[in-house]
Amino acid sequence: MSGTVVAPQPAHASDLDAIDALRRSLEDWMAETGLVQWxxxxxxxxxxxxxxxxxxxxVVRDAEVGVAGSLRLLRVDPDFWGDDATPAVYVHGLMVDRRRAGTGLGRALLDWSLERARAAGVDVLRLDCRTTNPALRAYYEGYGFTAVGVRDFATFSATLLQMPVDGRPTSS
Structure with missing residues (x-):
């Protein structure tokens, strides 16, 4: 896992502007660099x-950038995973401010999510990425996630990835 340690705090309504701005900045960056994710x-x-x-x-805040990173944690995700009853924690919207790219913050957020999943007593940590984003898929697989399926939507397809929280291999 990463050497960076984070302690995300629950976001509040007052964080709406910062989370929205971070998302917009990443959408713009992806469009400018040709990444197809958001x-x-x-x-x-x-x-x-x-x-x-x-x-x-x-959210993770720092004095210079404000919200330096953020993510959503869910206990169910029927939109992407359907009626799957496997005890899981789902990560969505993992974002790192581009000024913090390469610092290990993304991996630290995954580390923290894995610890939250362990504390919740679930079997797996799950997330997804668009099938059009092989670099992100490789990043997640490099962390330890395994692709277990694809979910097709009207305008895109998503690769479904998961990893065990206890170190044992999982299956779909």
Whole structure:
């Protein structure tokens, strides 16, 4: 795992502007660099607000950039994983401010998510990425996730990835 240690805090309604700005900046960066993960406007501000109200967002702050990283943690994810009843924690919206890219913050957020999954007593940690983003898939597989399926939507397909929280291999 990474050498960087983080202690994300629950996000509050007051973090809406910062989370929305971070998402927009990453959408712009992806569009400019040709990465196909989050098209511009793919997560409306109103949806972020609703997710915040549901207690889904966590943030890492630093004095220079404010919200340097964030992610959502879910206990169910029917949109991507259907009716799967496997005890799991799902990571969504993992974001690192580009000024913190390469610092290990993304891996530290995954480390923290894995610890949260262990504490929750679930079997697996799960996430997804678009099939059009092989670099992100490779990043997640390099961390220890295994691709276990694909979910097709009207406008994109997502690779479903998971990893065991106790070190044993998992199957789909």
């Amino acid at each position: 098209p511009r406007g793919s997560l409306p501000r109103e949806r972020i607000a609703a997710q915040l109200a549901g207690g889904e967002w966590w």
